[in-house]
Amino acid sequence: MVATFTGKVVLVTGGGSGIGRASALAFAREGAKVVVADVAVEAGVDTVSKIEATYGEAIFVKTDVSKAAEVKKLIKKTVDTYGAIDCAFNNAGIKGVSSSTAACTEENWDRVLNINLKGVWLCMKYQIPYMREQGGGAIVNMSAAAGLSNCLERFPAYTASKNAVIGLTKTAALEYAKAGIRINALCPGYIYTPMVESEIHQNHQNSDLKDLMANKVPMGRWGTPEEIAEIALFLCSDTASYVNGHAMVVDGGLVA
Structure with a gap:
């Protein structure tokens, strides 16, 4: 079944490249007005250009998701521009520096957790009030197969952040289910970005x-970024109307 987002407003963080770009393009292809957020300006603007050249309407907002003021500004800009925020794919994230748990620096730990976990929390913190006011919405948070049983050696901060995103997602899903807001996590395996x-x-x-x-x-x-993008679309779509608080694995069978 094809997901349609005609007339919907969709926000994608980390939309400058990889899974974020593929998802922004896919949402636009299905009729959405897309807000592309990224800390990388040139890459984000390029995603918007590709959308405008092929599918339709999009804007770029430079955003560091680890900073509350920038996330708040992003959500306000989305609503001020398009009048709503129907769906959000909180995709922005980093892997960090490879090291054992004991050798991981505090700087690396803080940077990874601030972007991958705090960034997801900040996005939801400012997205949810608007969604409650408009009567509902759908949020997908980026986790990873490493957030489940396929933990990643030498990336303790990354693995910890992706596990925590799943817990955060489930908590928020329970809190806002009756407000008509569905919140799920996406857990990709090896994706060639x-x-x-x-x-x-x-x-x-x-x-x-x-x-x-x-x-x-x-x-x-x-896997390909485009394959993950299609699952992000599914989770945000009306086709997934009874899917809530779920961590969906898309990994070619890796976790199994």
Whole structure:
């Protein structure tokens, strides 16, 4: 079943590249007016340009999701521009620096948790009041397969943040279910984004590491940003009208 967002206003954080860009384009393709938020200005503006050239209407708002004032401004700009905020994909996140738990620096810990967890909380903090006022909405928070049983060695802050996003999502889903706001988490596995591609090339192990990781997946391949985008659309759509407080795994069978 095709999700339609005609007349809907959708906010996507981290919309400058990877899953965020693919999702912004997919929401626009299905008729949504899209607000693209990212700390990377050039990338965010480019996503908006692609939407305007192919599907329709979008704006870019430079936003650091770890800063309350910027998130508050983002949500206000969304409502002031389009009059509503029907759906939000709180996707912005980082992996952080690779290190063991004992070697993880406080700086790295704080940066990862501030963006991946505090950023999701701040987005919901300012999205929910508008959604309550308008009678409902749908929120999808980005977690990861690492937030479930497939924990990621040498990325303690990332793993902790993604586990916490699931707990936060479920708490909020319970609190606002009767207000007509559905809140779910999305848990991708190995997705071949530009960030991952750059990371692999920096390690000078591009072909071996890419294949090694793909072989860990029962389906034998990486996922694509576009595949994750389609699940974000589903969770925000009326098709998923009875899905709430759920952590949806999209990983080719990795967690299983």
